[in-house]
Amino acid sequence: MANLAGQIDWVTAFSAWTGFVVALLIFSAIFGDHWLARLGQSVLVGSALGYAAVITWHALGRLPFVLQLRADPMSNGWNWIPIVLAALLVLSALERIFMQGEAGPPRAGWQHVARWLGLLPAALLVGAGVAIVLFGMVQGTLLPQFLRAAQIGLHANLPIEVLLTGILALVITASALVFYAVDPDRHLADQPGWVQRFMRGWIWVGQRSVWLAAGAIFARLVVSRTSLLIAQFAYFRLILASTGLWQSIEAWWHSMTGM
């Protein structure tokens, strides 16, 4: 909030200067890996992780089965299963965390047990996750996209740009697939010369297609990030100029330089 003089309150000013300093620390990584850049990274990562940990802990406490357990621990025995599995996973994770840096097979018996017990909930987690993702991928992406592609046909009434786009998409997709799937040394070594030339041509096109696609996505990303960077500098210029510290520095500079 700004007062009549255009200055902002000290909380906002402190936040603005802190953000500016941390941003400079992160930028300093351009000049090399040094403790200042690491400090900025640590502050950002640490605060984000800390906030995430607190929010996650609170969210877990509001899950329906947790609320039931808190109200009546013996109401439903099935509610204890996630708790037990989570405890096993946490135990296994803690063992690995505290034993980090000592790679190799576990030494003590309890370490063996902890790691083995952690495998069950991890397997359930991974298995259920993979199943959900795979099923969703088929029903949400592969099937609809395939059906949509199958609806597009070649006929005389198609606008020329649609026709060319479709042909180009087909050529690029096929050549990219060939590029990733065919190894000329292994798959083409025993093929006739004309087959080798034909397939190598496809692979060549596929390679360039992958470059173009990756480059286009990367370029758009760079464009948007550069624009954001400019906006961030503008924001800093605006907000810092409203702080008392900036005005003090400005006054000092005027007194020193006479400008």
Next chain:
Amino acid sequence: MSITCPHCGATNPDDANFCSRCGTDLRTESAQRPPSSSESGADRSIAPEQAEQIPPEQGRGAGEQPWLRPDFLGDDDIPFEAEDLALGEAVDDGVSDATDIPVVAGRLVSGVQGLLEPIRVATMPGETAGEPSVVLPAAPDAALSIERLRRVRALMGEEPLLASARGQTLRSRAALWVPWIFLVMALAVAAPFLGIGMRNTGTARAWPGVGSAFAAINHLSAASAVQILWAYDPATAGEMDVVAAPVMRHLLDKGVRPTIYSLLPAGPATARRLISAVQDQELQRGGGLGQAALEDVQFLPGGVMVLPAIAQEPATLALVFGAQPEDVQAWLEQVAPRNGAPVVAITAAGADPTLRPYLDSGQLVGLVSGFDGAATYTALLDQRDPTAQDEGMKLQLAGQNLAILAIIGLIVIGNFAALFGGRRNDG
């Protein structure tokens, strides 16, 4: 004291557990300990017998910042030269399978944002070809063999598959002075503050999908059940807030009380902050907006696996505010087929190409992406000329235009470097 990453060659502190550059797990025997003074920094990760094959001028000191050197791209592929020499001879001798040729660990493309998993491309002498990387890669390339990965790397390094080009050595690789990249990008960032490019930012591009997104939200009423997946947090809020603000303003203007879910811990806070900012802005303009259901913003732990539970709630319209295309895809795969609600995606510019097919197939009824999408949506919402933009949007569009010019400039510079650099070396 320092430790060299066996994957990318980066120097890390002695107590580092993971490489700061590529993320390789350093807690294994393959990680190199501090070198002797006679070794150069760049060839620490190779066997002594192979160091002799590498030209002396390719060696570099440990403490240098390799990306500031004029031949940075060449230095990265020092092992590639040894590999090329060995492979060229092997191919000339008719050896088709090069897996038994000892080659040196090199660096595959580490990713646009440095987020791809490191992949062990080649083997050290004495290792078997099939030894997996110490870090299990999550990328699809994990299914490829070492030899396949080596070939992919060779192909990505601009080496054509024609046999006549296999003899190319490192010296013919184009040398791009990397500071050019920093200089051009710095000019693009500084230009708006010097007034360059601010006078005529042009008209935002009206991408397909913005109009239909506007129409879908315009048909809502105060009684409509709207679900929102808030899939961005402060890390990506810089761009996403600009895109999400006009859409949220439209929703609040219609009196809709959406149910907001987030799979990110910081998502609810980001949502509340944006909604409050939009409401404050409208108050300053003299308008008023309906109170959003700020208390109905839920963080759901569990990731994608929790989405099918959301599908049990009926909805008139679903909106996904996501910086990554995967967030929109997850909703389209897990929720939309179950509850049948039409979906509008509000996303970042980088995610747009991946989501266009979903708009074309009808799975998305609207797509608002990037600053262009935000400017077009705002123009539709305020029913004004798209060229009349506020100062904030002008700055964003100017920055976007200058960044595009910078990238074109870098492509031109890079091509000149390849053209004249190759000729000079061949000559």
